[in-house]
């Protein structure tokens with residue numbers, strides 16, 4: 001049974017508003033929670049091999065306790081799963097299970113499963129509902145909320161997808177106990193992001209509690225999850241489809257980060273969260289270079305990531321090739337419009353903004369300088 005307080009928030013989007021529930025131990029109550037969301041007698045749960053082997057039995061038992069059955073669809077773990085072949089396989093398997101529009105798909109896993117299942121739900125039978133049960137820190141603080149769904153293509157990150165909001169997000173922080181440290185740290189980059197965007201007090205909280213959070217302190221984890229999803233829900237509620245500007249701020253660190261990920265072939269060499277940490281530091285350093293941000297703030301960003309064991313040099317293999325290759329990836333960024341690629345830069349910690357006047361040649365020079373710095377080290 002879930003222990004401790006339950007925190008409930010709402011993503012306010014009119015007729016497709018939905019709840020986010022955070023409760024320690026919720027996994028054992030998922031069946032009851034899902035009963036209030038879907039009337040289907042059989043729930044199709046999509047997960048990856050690792051998550052399912054660790055937590056599938058508990059989820060299934062809880063669903064069985066609520067008088068429903070489970071049809072599991074288990075996929076390989078890793079970023080490569082966000083791809084055309086796995087999407088095609090997933091859709092075929094859903095159709096062979098006889099999915100109909102009354103079904104609610106259950107995305108049980110990290111951001112990879114959430115993004116893929118959300119996209120499959122957007123297209124199968126021209127759209128069916130889904131619920132997010134996120135199992136990584138990254139997914140609990142970011143990817144499960146907001147309805148951005150996608151796969152990667154040979155050309156780049158998240159280039160094919162849809163905005164398709166879930167019916168509910170059910171978060172159990174206790175699932176993080178089995179998450180490997182490297183993935184916990186990677187997800188933490190997206191936690192820090194909310195502080196860097198607009199909440200300097202939260203960044204200061206991260207400076208004093210980040211190490212404990214990564215060390216497994218549940219109170220710190222719950223605080224970080226609740227603060228992050230509240231921040232994200234507010235932004236998504238204002239700008240669901242990244243059209244009015246504010247949602248683009250959630251891309252802080254991502255224009256650089258996605259290019260770094262692409263250079264590593266979307267592989268385990270560089271995880272998404274690691275790329276976001278390195279990309280956020282690059283955004284701050286570039287802001288300093290343009291005279292927009294005090295150097296001391298970029299130092300704080302670097303120092304904090306280092307203090308929690310996230311050495312930005314993890315991105316060195318991707319940076320080493322220099323600016324030209326990275327810029328080529330950035331040209332496919334989805335924020336680009338009318339030939340202009342906006343950058344999310346910062347006037348300081350908690351003061352991110354969208355800069356539409358960045359000269360791409362200057363970005364290339366900056367990245368070349370960074371690459372030279374790495375080669376010297």
Ligand SMILES: NC(=O)c1ccc[n+]([C@@H]2O[C@H](COP(=O)([O-])OP(=O)(O)OC[C@H]3O[C@@H](n4cnc5c(N)ncnc54)[C@H](O)[C@@H]3O)[C@@H](O)[C@H]2O)c1
Nearest residue numbers: 050077078110111112135136138142143148175178179272
């Ligand atoms: N849609 C969005 O708004 C959004 C936001 C941020 C990131 N993303 C996407 O999310 C993806 C990254 O997600 P991720 O970091 O969760 O990676 P992931 O889904 O690959 O999970 C990381 C690893 O942890 C394992 N795992 C998951 N939960 C576990 C648990 N409780 N215990 C043990 N192992 C567990 C998985 O099997 C996998 O090997 C990227 O593709 C990124 O683009 C999307």
Ligand SMILES: O=C(O)C(=O)C[C@@H](O)[C@H](O)[C@H](O)COP(=O)(O)O
Nearest residue numbers: 142146148157158247250251254334
């Ligand atoms: O929800 C958003 O909006 C985000 O930008 C969150 C990001 O952390 C996430 O990685 C997102 O998938 C990036 O979006 P993209 O549109 O640049 O692919």
Ligand SMILES: [Zn+2]
Nearest residue numbers: 190254272276
């Ligand atoms: Zn991200």
